Amino acid sequence: MSWEIVIVGLAVLGASAYCGRLAWRAFHGKSTGCGCGAATCHAAKPGGTPRET
Amino acid sequence: MSQTVALVGNPNVGKTAVFNALTGLHQHTGNYAGVTVERKHGTVRQGGASVDLIDLPGAYSLSARSPDEIILADVLLGLREDAAPVMGLLIVVDASNLERNLFFVSQLLDLDKPSIIALNMMDIARRRNIAIRTEALEAALGVPVVPLCARTGEGIAELKTALLGLCSGQAGAQTPLPQRHEAAAKALAAVLETHRHVLGRVVPAIEALRILVDRESYAEKRLIGRLGADFQDTIERYREEARSNGKSLAAEESRARYAWVQSVMADAVERPSTRTKSRSERIDNLLTHRFFGTLFFVGLMLLIFQTIYSWAGPLMDLVDGGIGSLGERVGGLLPGGMLQSLVVDGIFAGVGGVLVFLPQILLLSLFIALLEDCGYMSRAAFLMDRLLGWCGLSGQSFIPMLSSFACAVPGILATRTINNRRDRFTTILVAPLMSCSARLPVYLIMIAAFIPEHSILGGLIGIQAMALFLMYSVGVLVAVPTAWILKKTLFKGPKPPFILEMPSYKVPQAMTVGRKVYYEGKEFLSRAGTLIFAVTILVWALAYFPHSSTIAGQYEAERTQLLQSSVEGEARELALADVNDRENGAYLRYSFLGQFGNFVEPVFHPLGWDWRIATATIASFPAREIIVATLGTLFNLGSDEDEASLTLLETLKAATWPDGRPLFNIAVAFSIMVFFALCAQCSATLITIKRETGQWRWPVLTFVYMTGLAYVCACITYQTLHFAGLGG
Numbered sequence: 001m002s003w004e005i006v007i008v009g010l011a012v013l014g015a016s017a018y019c020g021r022l023a024w025r026a027f028h029g030k031s032t033g034c035g036c037g038a039a040t041c042h043a044a045k046p047g048g049t050p051r052e053t
Numbered sequence: 054m055s056q057t058v059a060l061v062g063n064p065n066v067g068k069t070a071v072f073n074a075l076t077g078l079h080q081h082t083g084n085y086a087g088v089t090v091e092r093k094h095g096t097v098r099q100g101g102a103s104v105d106l107i108d109l110p111g112a113y114s115l116s117a118r119s120p121d122e123i124i125l126a127d128v129l130l131g132l133r134e135d136a137a138p139v140m141g142l143l144i145v146v147d148a149s150n151l152e153r154n155l156f157f158v159s160q161l162l163d164l165d166k167p168s169i170i171a172l173n174m175m176d177i178a179r180r181r182n183i184a185i186r187t188e189a190l191e192a193a194l195g196v197p198v199v200p201l202c203a204r205t206g207e208g209i210a211e212l213k214t215a216l217l218g219l220c221s222g223q224a225g226a227q228t229p230l231p232q233r234h235e236a237a238a239k240a241l242a243a244v245l246e247t248h249r250h251v252l253g254r255v256v257p258a259i260e261a262l263r264i265l266v267d268r269e270s271y272a273e274k275r276l277i278g279r280l281g282a283d284f285q286d287t288i289e290r291y292r293e294e295a296r297s298n299g300k301s302l303a304a305e306e307s308r309a310r311y312a313w314v315q316s317v318m319a320d321a322v323e324r325p326s327t328r329t330k331s332r333s334e335r336i337d338n339l340l341t342h343r344f345f346g347t348l349f350f351v352g353l354m355l356l357i358f359q360t361i362y363s364w365a366g367p368l369m370d371l372v373d374g375g376i377g378s379l380g381e382r383v384g385g386l387l388p389g390g391m392l393q394s395l396v397v398d399g400i401f402a403g404v405g406g407v408l409v410f411l412p413q414i415l416l417l418s419l420f421i422a423l424l425e426d427c428g429y430m431s432r433a434a435f436l437m438d439r440l441l442g443w444c445g446l447s448g449q450s451f452i453p454m455l456s457s458f459a460c461a462v463p464g465i466l467a468t469r470t471i472n473n474r475r476d477r478f479t480t481i482l483v484a485p486l487m488s489c490s491a492r493l494p495v496y497l498i499m500i501a502a503f504i505p506e507h508s509i510l511g512g513l514i515g516i517q518a519m520a521l522f523l524m525y526s527v528g529v530l531v532a533v534p535t536a537w538i539l540k541k542t543l544f545k546g547p548k549p550p551f552i553l554e555m556p557s558y559k560v561p562q563a564m565t566v567g568r569k570v571y572y573e574g575k576e577f578l579s580r581a582g583t584l585i586f587a588v589t590i591l592v593w594a595l596a597y598f599p600h601s602s603t604i605a606g607q608y609e610a611e612r613t614q615l616l617q618s619s620v621e622g623e624a625r626e627l628a629l630a631d632v633n634d635r636e637n638g639a640y641l642r643y644s645f646l647g648q649f650g651n652f653v654e655p656v657f658h659p660l661g662w663d664w665r666i667a668t669a670t671i672a673s674f675p676a677r678e679i680i681v682a683t684l685g686t687l688f689n690l691g692s693d694e695d696e697a698s699l700t701l702l703e704t705l706k707a708a709t710w711p712d713g714r715p716l717f718n719i720a721v722a723f724s725i726m727v728f729f730a731l732c733a734q735c736s737a738t739l740i741t742i743k744r745e746t747g748q749w750r751w752p753v754l755t756f757v758y759m760t761g762l763a764y765v766c767a768c769i770t771y772q773t774l775h776f777a778g779l780g781g
Contacts, residue, residue, distance in 0.1 A: 004388075004390060004391050004392045005391070007392055008391050008392055008395055008594075011395065011590050012590060012591065012594045014587075014590075015586075015587035015588070015590035015591050015594075016587075016591065018583070018584075018587040019584075019587050019588065019591065019675075022584065023736075026736060026737075026740045027740075
């Protein structure tokens with residue numbers, strides 16, 4: 001059915017675009033590309049307890 | 054325009070608490086240009102007046118070696134263009150540990166800037182019967198002293214008032230250093246004055262003193278970099294002038310400063326004459342003991358892993374059941390075909406399979422947060438110092454490694470406090486070997502499916518918990534020889550000294566622990582809802598298409614033939630199910646992913662894996678948890694529709710080779726776990742290594758050595774267990 005193809009096509013395209021964007025941002029140093037929301041990426045505090053924010 | 058005051062002090066004296074209490078919401082965070090050291094500044098306001106406060110990294114002295122210490126020294130000397138010139142210092146000290154803190158204070162006062170001493174943690178000092186005469190301390194240091202407790206807010210208002218008048222205040226007392234040191238520093242500064250056009254600035258005597266005293270420091274290297282290697286001889290000549298009877302300049306400086314500290318302490322501080330051992334010290338007698346401490350550590354870890362199995366089981370079943378029934382209902386609403394397959398085999402079997410592990414992730418992070426907050430983790434670092442010393446590292450490297458048990462990204466960031474580049478890079482390269490929380494789902498599913506549920510010690514510890522403990526130990530056991538090899542080859546150098554503060558034991562704060570568990574859970578769910586969700590859709594598409602009509606026609610003809618035959622009843626149902634199974638298997642085998650899997654299968658054959666495990670492993674190189682989702686999708690796609698309702702555990706147990714032999718067994722399970730324990734399947738970690746080292750070659754080296762090590766160790770594991778009769 002055509003509407004099934006459209007939905008599946010959009011899902012696959014969306015997933016590809018998302019993964020591509022993550023990889024692009026990671027390669028250009030804008031994020032680590034893990035998709036975790038970056039909470040731990042800012043968690044290391046110089047000097048003090050490492051995981052304290 | 055506001056003037057800038059630097060907030061400085063030793064690590065763990067509550068600088069951040071003071072900064073937060075003074076600035077409230079008026080603060081900003083970023084990085085210093087070119088380095089990944091956090092730059093935090095805020096504004097202190099009272100009435101119409103304001104002061105800009107800049108929070109600098111904690112340090113024990115002005116000897117700059119680590120990236121943190123270099124930033125600290127440069128900002129204080131006004132050498133960074135991205136930081137405003139510092140007009141005054143707010144020095145935070147720990148009132149319960151004043152003697153040690155005053156060493157750094159004596160160096161900071163030598164900078165000749167208006168200063169205030171914030172005497173933090175007064176509550177702990179009072180509890181320990183330490184009496185501090187503030188007026189006497191002010192007289193000895195020559196600067197205002199404000200007693201406070203940042204945690205409760207005591208003294209913060211007084212500190213704010215003192216801070217706003219700071220820049221018009223005076224500099225503190227100077228520590229009397231050996232005459233020769235000061236003379237040599239002034240002479241070197243005078244020589245450097247003649248090189249002003251090359252250096253682009255005047256080098257003050259205090260910086261010249263640090264260049265002389267701190268051998269091979271950043272300041273010395275920077276100077277040599279500008280003036281050429283020949284200038285080293287000039288520095289050495291002045292070092293010789295400063296030296297007396299061949300004694301080390303650093304040792305002489307320490308002696309002079311500690312003599313000054315003792316005189317200040319004698320005037321201003323009164324401690325109880327008879328010192329009884331505190332409760333923490335009594336507990337430490339056991340917990341840091343070479344034998345009993347290690348035994349306690351191993352026992353505690355085993356107990357935690359056992360609890361993860363015992364407590365998380367019912368919760369896991371609940372989540373699993375919920376996701377399973379939701380998947381069936383949603384699948385039932387959709388017409389059979391491509392979209393139903395995407396939702397049921399792709400999204401529910403894939404992402405749902407990962408979500409099942411949320412209870413275990415939360416429990417593990419709860420235990421880690423409890424151990425961190427009660428102060429036990431510093432004792433674990435102390436115990437590890439001996440083990441790490443064997444491979445040329447110190448307990449200083451253990452703290453980043455410990456962080457890596459939750460996630461390697463903050464672990465690698467935490468290496469910024471390691472001042473020696475060789476040790477920092479060695480730690481960065483071995484930190485990803487620690488078993489992070491992303492590996493937990495892989496361990497749990499393999500152990501739950503293929504390790505028997507027997508227990509020992511009267512049912513206290515199960516074999517499954519021991520297997521999990523073993524997998525967590527693999528990373529540490531491999532990291533030690535790896536670090537040893539790196540320290541003997543790429544990063545040759547002596548074992549660094551290690552200072553570790555043992556904080557007093559305390560009851561963990563529910564808020565702190567709760568926040569850590571919340572963030573861990575949030576991250577896990579975020580990843581499941583973003584990266585894993587997206588990769589699952591892509592894996593499903595690659596495993597579903599081209600969905601050849603030739604295969605459909607071939608099996609449809611077989612079904613029609615069967616329906617027209619004389620076979621009836623249960624025998625017909627079984628025969629139809631067999632046709633369906635073979636049809637699904639054929640679709641999967643001739644899918645894009647199946648063809649790729651068949652191509653790479655021979656490479657993974659020595660590990661006991663079929664093409665589905667190999668493909669799922671390759672798909673999980675961006676992030677480890679993806680394997681669970683991919684296994685869920687691949688094994689569901691290749692099975693009959695009735696089997697789609699089985700849990701992932703049951704599906705894996707039922708999986709077979711084409712000749713009917715069970716695919717999974719203890720040997721295969723361990724080979725998968727060992728591979729995942731050692732392989733660098735995390736793009737975030739590799740990107741972080743690039744950001745922290747500034748070069749691509751280090752993440753490439755990490756990826757190559759970890760993946761090679763994972764393959765070899767997984768192969769040895771499988772072949773050994775297979776030979777021992779556990780391979781089927």
